[in-house]
Amino acid sequence: MHFQSTSLSDATLIELQPFGDQRGMFARTYCRDKFMAAGLPTEWVQQNMSTSANRGTIRGMHFQRAPHREGKLIRCVRGTILDVIIDLRADSPSYLQHEGFELSDGNKHQLFVPPGFAHGFQTLTDDVEVTYLVTERYTPLAEGGVRYNDPQFAIDWPLPVSTISDKDAAWPLFDSLHPLAL
Numbered sequence: 001m002h003f004q005s006t007s008l009s010d011a012t013l014i015e016l017q018p019f020g021d022q023r024g025m026f027a028r029t030y031c032r033d034k035f036m037a038a039g040l041p042t043e044w045v046q047q048n049m050s051t052s053a054n055r056g057t058i059r060g061m062h063f064q065r066a067p068h069r070e071g072k073l074i075r076c077v078r079g080t081i082l083d084v085i086i087d088l089r090a091d092s093p094s095y096l097q098h099e100g101f102e103l104s105d106g107n108k109h110q111l112f113v114p115p116g117f118a119h120g121f122q123t124l125t126d127d128v129e130v131t132y133l134v135t136e137r138y139t140p141l142a143e144g145g146v147r148y149n150d151p152q153f154a155i156d157w158p159l160p161v162s163t164i165s166d167k168d169a170a171w172p173l174f175d176s177l178h179p180l181a182l
């Protein structure tokens with residue numbers, strides 16, 4: 001696996017190293033030693049998956065407030081997504097910057113999302129499945145979010161929004177958040 005830095009401090013794109021043969025392909029998706037050497041987390045407490053039926057669906061932009069901030073390792077195992085992360089760490093050189101990454105069953109890239117980032121994605125195909133590891137347990141009282149179309153970030157979503165949860169459509173704008181809400 002190859003670890004590539006991104007425009008956002010500590011966020012890492014991980015390319016798998018595939019071994020192909022007549023049966024198909026093998027690759028490690030997680031390797032404790034390599035993650036440790038790359039300075040990435042090695043303790044994951046949940047593995048989650050979601051499916052989304054329609055192209056254009058948005059989930060996000062989500063985070064958990066301190067002290068429950070989560071690191072996430074995202075992979076799209078069916079279809080294609082644009083995965084977007086926003087650095088919300090006030091002490092970071094990339095504070096308030098965002099970047100999008102195409103993750104698909106074709107490229108098999110994984111994205112490490114550091115604690116303190118907001119995370120979300122838009123499906124670019126129908127029938128998408130995403131799986132991710134997280135470093136903290138789900139803590140509903142610590143759930144937070146910022147609106148996917150917050151003008152502060154002006155994320156360039158590639159498709160019109162076809163489907164979004166009521167919760168995600170109603171997250172506040174970043175401007176209105178108290179610093180303790182992060």
Ligand SMILES: Cc1cn([C@H]2C[C@H](O)[C@@H](COP(=O)(O)OP(=O)(O)O[C@H]3O[C@@H](C)C(=O)[C@@H](O)[C@H]3O)O2)c(=O)[nH]c1=O
Pocket residue numbers: 046048050059060062063119120121138165167
């Ligand atoms: C995230 C989560 C949700 N749930 C429940 C709550 C709710 O009833 C149902 C669906 O939850 P949500 O609507 O929050 O699911 P979803 O919008 O897919 O939430 C996910 O979105 C992506 C973008 C992320 O970054 C994830 O960390 C997570 O926040 O599942 C759990 O039981 N455990 C969990 O870890």
